[in-house]
Amino acid sequence: MNSELKLxxxxxxxxxxxxxxxxxxENETHTEFEKFLMSFRESHPADIGTIMYRLERIxxxxxxxxxxxxxxxxxxxxxxxxxxxxxxNLRLYCICISPKIxxxxxxxxxxxxxxxxxxxxxxCVETLQKIDFELKTKEKTFxxxxxxxxxxGDLSLSIYxxx
Amino acid sequence: xxxxxxxxxxxxxxxxxxxxSIMEESRKLITPxxxxxxxxxxxxxxxxxxxxxxxxxxxxxxxxLLEKSEAEISKWLKGTHNFNIDTILKIQxxxxxxxxxxxxxxxxxxxxxxxxxxxxxxxxxxxxYNSDSEIVEYAA
Numbered sequence: 001m002n003s004e005l006k007l008x009x010x011x012x013x014x015x016x017x018x019x020x021x022x023x024x025x026e027n028e029t030h031t032e033f034e035k036f037l038m039s040f041r042e043s044h045p046a047d048i049g050t051i052m053y054r055l056e057r058i059x060x061x062x063x064x065x066x067x068x069x070x071x072x073x074x075x076x077x078x079x080x081x082x083x084x085x086x087x088x089n090l091r092l093y094c095i096c097i098s099p100k101i102x103x104x105x106x107x108x109x110x111x112x113x114x115x116x117x118x119x120x121x122x123x124c125v126e127t128l129q130k131i132d133f134e135l136k137t138k139e140k141t142f143x144x145x146x147x148x149x150x151x152x153g154d155l156s157l158s159i160y161x162x163x
Numbered sequence: 164x165x166x167x168x169x170x171x172x173x174x175x176x177x178x179x180x181x182x183x184s185i186m187e188e189s190r191k192l193i194t195p196x197x198x199x200x201x202x203x204x205x206x207x208x209x210x211x212x213x214x215x216x217x218x219x220x221x222x223x224x225x226x227x228l229l230e231k232s233e234a235e236i237s238k239w240l241k242g243t244h245n246f247n248i249d250t251i252l253k254i255q256x257x258x259x260x261x262x263x264x265x266x267x268x269x270x271x272x273x274x275x276x277x278x279x280x281x282x283x284x285x286x287x288x289x290x291x292y293n294s295d296s297e298i299v300e301y302a303a
Contacts, residue, residue: 011181012181012183012186013180013181013182013183013186014180014181015180016180020183020186030185033186034183034185034186037185037186037188037189038185041188041189041192045192046192046194046197048189048192049189049192049193049194049197050197050200050201052186052189052190052192052193053193053197053198053201054201055186056190056193057201057202057205066205066208066209066212066240069238
């Protein structure tokens with residue numbers, strides 16, 4: 001049985017070259033990226049510091065390939081922000097809409113060879129893939145439209161969670 | 164060859180734009196060591212990109228020269244790879260261009276950015292500089 005999950009895209013921060021968005025599920029008080037930061041900043045400060053600094057570099061350079069690696073499938077825009085430190089395995093999953101728009105999702109510690117082998121990380125990526133699919137559908141039907149670094153229109157989405 | 168960044172980038176131009184308090188709080192975890200490590204790694208990758216572009220080469224050409232897979236070269240150029248000296252020397256040799264240059268001790272000069280005049284100058288080392296100036300690492 002599939003259950004419907006309602007969520008909204010939220011503009012978190014804006015910069016001259018780049019805007020960062022995240023998404024917030026209905027009846028929750030924080031976006032997924034905020035939850036990610038709150039979950040790991042005490043236990044993994046160096047990794048969070050690295051991710052935050054990588055985001056800072058992205059605001060200067062734009063959301064270009066050299067700053068992320070692809071995480072999902074070829075057809076989606078799901079990417080992974082790598083942790084610079086080899087000894088750490090904290091991963092943040094995102095959707096790269098354009099060189100000017102990055103949607104920050106959730107993530108966690110990667111302890112398996114691939115994210116697919118980890119139930120939680122796999123779910124993080126799957127959620128982003130579903131959101132990406134919904135966004136593309138809404139773009140095609142002009143319910144949302146992207147101008148420069150802004151996503152405009154109806155930013156509420158529904159995805160289906162397979163139980 | 165020169166490796167330095169943000170000479171006259173958008174410094175503090177973003178002050179009035181939207182910020183998130185949890186992200187701001189998390190930014191306090193960025194240490195000078197993290198900055199140095201990430202910047203240096205990205206700068207090396209950028210330099211390799213620039214050489215490839217200058218020579219009209221693609222990542223796959225470099226992969227062929229180094230007898231590596233294109234995927235591995237791609238990983239190196241994402242600025243996330245911990246390069247070791249041997250790898251850098253190999254890339255330098257194959258590309259015929261310097262990637263990193265060590266600053267000589269004999270060179271008694273520093274790079275100074277003057278933010279008011281928006282100028283970058285190289286001056287002899289001194290104990291005093293203008294208050295609106297910033298000393299930056301400089302490699303000639």
